[in-house]
Amino acid sequence: MNSSFPLKGRGAKIGIFLLIAWLSSCNTLKRVGENELLLTKNAIYTDGERVLDEDARSLIVQEPNTRVLGYPLRLNLYNLAKKDPDSTFQAWLNRKPGREERLAKLLSNKQVDALGESFLVKGYSEWLKKIGEAPVIIDTSRSRKTLQRLKTYYDSKGYFNNSTTFEIKEEKRKQRAGIDYLISLGKPYFIDSLTYSIASPAIDSIYRKNTARSFILEGKQFDFADFNSERQRLTELFRNSGVYNFQESSITYNILRDTAETRDDQQMTVELNIENLRKRGDSAITTSEYKVFSFDRINVFADYEFGDDPGSMQSTEYRNYTIYFKDKLRYKPKALTDAIFFKKDSLYRDLDRLRTYRQITNLNTFKYPNIQILEDSTQSKLISNIFLTARSKYSLGLNLDVTHSNIQRLGIGFSTSLITRNVFGGAETLSLSARGTFGLLSDTSLPEDFFSEVGADINLTFPRIWFPLPTEKVIPYYMLPQTRISAGTSFQKNIGLDKQTLNSILGYTWTPDLFRKNTLELLNILYVRNVNPDRFFNVYGSSFRQLDNIANNYEDDPALADFFEPTDDPDDLRLIIPEGTTGFTEAVIDGMVNTTREDFIDVSRIEERRDRLTENNLIFSSNYTFTKNNKSGINDNSFYQFRLKLESAGNLLSGLSYLVPFNQNDNDNLLVFGVPYSQYIKTEFDFIKHWDLSRSNVLAFRSFVGIAVPYGNSESVPFVSSYFAGGSNDNRAWFPYSLGPGRSSDINDFNEANLKLSFNLEYRFPVVGNFKGALFADAGNIWNVWDNVDDPNKTFNGFDSLADIALGTGLGLRYDFTYFVFRVDAGFKTYNPAEAPSKRWFREYNFGNAVIQIGINYPF
Incomplete structure (x- = not known):
């Protein structure tokens, strides 16, 4: 759902001025005592070097107040609260004699107390304290506790002789200070030799054969984390070698230091001990040798x-x-x-x-x-x-949504699905679903403002690869193989050109582990029929205005008189849709009217675009998608993910054309069921990287590159397989389909092309409670390349076309509902390639021209 930002004019300026004035007037030291210091920053130094390691910094007991873009928002919200809100209520009672008695007559004492508890001032103050944050006053006892933690931490890294202290660094600003934690590491300790004592012969045999990957090595600096990693490695090794009941607690280490004068004082001997199995009985603990089962x-x-x-x-x-x-x-x-x-x-x-x-x-x-x-x-x-406990044989789901967008004035959508399990006795799953959306269009100029879209799908899933040849050796069952066969259809009314679609898929998925997934659609058949192609110029208003402006130069030609209709302006005529637009275009292209070369080229391009976007499509394609990520859990904020997709369309039908004679149209395109089939190759690369900067501050980056190249039976890529730019998950300073192609300015059309570059950078930070904030920069665009579009404003012509990359920047607010995130983003057109070169930067960079994007969950 998208809408324009309504903040304009003097009201916006006054509001921003008042906000700045309020923020400036907040007294940060309001709750700081006369002899107290507000903690502003912490720093850790080891042997004079600044430590940025997050593990070490997480040991600091007392952290400064959180800041939002450098401003202590939560602290100042806390300072706005009344220090003693109960006194405010008592003052209200004391304004007039007898007020408390009169209240007591009306209410019981308990109710009077409840009235005081809910009094506005107190409730407001409590709310501010809850979302705010009390000032962090320097507490030296907590600083000493931090030193203890830091000493233990560097002990675990092999610096057993480290010493710690801290210094309070007062700032020039009143009653503010930071703390520097200073660690002198001393010489590190190293592992000189490794010995072991293993009680069970079976464990001893397994260990001896698997020492190559040990984390504890002679000559390596002592690190307690290596011992934990080695304990986990050995536990997994034994449990995967037949010792089903191995206990991690059986593994212990003795660390010895030889103090003889002939030995280096920093060398250590490590003894690995693996004890027998310990069993707790009713009255005693017994031991027994581990066995391989x-x-x-x-x-x-x-x-x-x-x-x-x-x-x-x-x-x-x-x-x-x-x-x-x-x-x-x-x-x-x-x-x-x-x-x-x-x-x-x-x-x-x-x-x-x-x-x-x-x-x-x-x-x-x-x-x-x-x-x-x-x-x-x-x-x-x-x-x-x-x-095994069976799930219900049948399950029914029903969803209802109310939507609003720049296309829909009001929409009511529903979807329902019926799932049947174990259909053929082999754990197959059959899913039948239906969906529909009905509502009113935002464009009231159309003859009908009612729209509808209905569809239905059937899916059958097999928990194996369904293929004539055996695949178990290539894709074993532990990779969770699945085969999906699906078919679906949808019908639109009063939406665009009123498309009807039929789709059928035979696909496979398998996941070798938790971090990798493979999807292969061996056959994906899509048929798209445009029911009302004559409505093209009603839907693509920018193309109509461009054609109508050209036609205005020739409206006095008697041969073209039947193509125009009067408007409210008696001196202005307009092309009739569709008779006039079709007649004028044919007259220009067939040479029936003498036009300039520029007008002829522009009309030809408009007609070429109309023909491409109104033609029916038949797509026989195959595609493969590989996805990989290293995210270890829902709270992991430092991870990467990339997705690679390869798609080929039309090759199967092209091969069949050598065996089966296909009909041809006037452009020599081969026809299947009267429709020219699409032929192209497409590839996409999507990469996402997140960095955890500390304290829930995250920097997120995404890059996307996609290209679809038509060949053979096609001169262009079908609309459903092309790319668009703009929207809540793309460049948020533009609405969907409104950016590009290239530096063209067809902002009211559903603009699409076959090449896309997109780069996004977003800084996410906590604000108050479940509210999160974001600053973002979105760059990218779409272009036509190697197809039948030759408009230099829309085509990619080498590195010079990179100047057409649009840049949108902005800020966002999110609310985390735990299971999903609701977000609102405000995007500003920072660099708009559709403008003249001298007006591209910061042309509409204001709240009046901001674009509001609403979405669910993070865009990447």
Whole structure:
């Protein structure tokens, strides 16, 4: 949803002036005592060098008040609150004698107290204190605690002889100071030798074979983090080598320092100890050697409910698995066993357990499984019991939305879906969905202001790669393979050219791990039919105005008289849509009217664009998308993500044309079902990087490069496969489709092209509570390249065209609802390539011309 910023004129200037005056008048030291110092900054120095490491800085106990763009907003909000709001209420009671008695007659004492508690001044003060922040007064006891933390931290890095102190640095400004924490590191300690003592022979054997990747190495500086990493590595190693019950607490280290005069005082000996398994009994703790276990039996309990008696179930054997069920086995055995990575006589591996959890959950048929690992009676083999609880066979969803945009005055949308699980007994999922949007258009000049769009889809998902040839060796089941077959259709009325679409997809997805995902659409068929192509000049108003302005030069030609209609201005005529626009264009192109060369070129370009955007499209394409990221969790603010997509359209039909004779149109394009099929190749690269700057301040960057090149049966890329610029997730200083192509100024059209460059930089910071702020800069544009558009204003012509990159800057406000983020961004056109070169910078850089973009969640 987009709308223009309404702040204009004198009111905006007065409001900004009052805001600046209020911020300037706030007394930062209002709550700072006469003999107290307000903490303004902290700094850590090791041997005179400034420390920027966030791990070290996080140990500081007392941090300065938070700032928003350098201004202590929360502190000054706190200072605005009344120090003692109860006294304000008492003063109100004392203004007139007897007021308290009169209130007491009307209300009980308890109610009088409640009235005082809810009194406006107190409520306002409490709210300010809640969202504000009390001044941070320097507390030397907390500074000493910080020193203790820093000493322990650098001890863990091998600087056992470090010494710490702090200095309070008073500023020139009154009652303000910073604290410098000074650490003298001393000489670091190194690992001289590594020995080990391992109680269990099985553990000793595994350890000896896997020392190459150890984090603890001779000659390396002591670092406690290496010992934690090594403990985790060994625990994973043993648990993935058959020792299912290995305990991390069995691993300990002895660190020794030889004080003999012949030895360097900074050298240390590390002894690794791995003890036996400790078991807590009813009355004592016993120990036993760790053993390597393999599986003897694997039991799968289908349709299991909590409290069921497994002994009362029926069972069947399938490939060394025992499957238990109640009355009837509703699942194909292969569908169940393919999701389980434990194998009879194979060693236990924690990795197989994790993969089993993931794959069973990925089936979308069962709830989160319960996997039980037991030793058999001989205590030499394992038994695995896997309990599966089925999800509901059917589920129904319904959503309702109310929307408003620059196109829709009011829109009411709905969507509903019916999901059926385990359709064919192999954990397949069938989804039927329908959607619709109905409402009123913002453009009341159209004959009808009612619009509608309805659609329906059917999706069938298989939890495996559905392909004639075996694929298990290339894409094993632990990669969560899926096959999706879908078909859908949609119908529009009074939206653009009223498109009708038919779409069908055969695609595959697989995820080798949590950080990588592959998507292959082997076949994606899309048919787009424009029901009302004659409405082109009603929809693309800029193209009509350009054509009408050209036609004004020839409106006195008698041969063109039937193409015009009068307007409110008796001296002005306008082309009739569509008869006049079509007739005038044909007359110019066919040479029936004598025009200038420039007008002929412009009319030809307009007609070429109209023909391209009104033609029906048939797209047979295949595409592959690879996505990778290293985000470790929802709270990880330092990560990267990139996406690579390759798409090819029309090659299958082009190959068939050598076997099957296709019809051709007047332009020698091959036709399928009477429609020229599209042929192009397309590639996209999208890269995102986030940096955590500290204290919830994040710098986010995104770059996008995309190009689609037509060839063979096409001279241009279809509208649905082209690029546009502007919008809440792109360049926020422009509305969607309003930027570009290049330096053209068709700002009222749905502008699109086949080359796009986009770069975004955003600084995100906390404001108050769940409110977050942002400063951003968006750069980019779209161009036509290697297609049938030859307008130099719209085409990419080498490095010189980079001067057409538009720049939008602005600020935003977000509210974090935990599950999603609601955001409002105000974008300003900083550099507009559509303007004359001398007017491109800061031409409309004011609140009156700001563009407001509203979105859900962060744009990248």
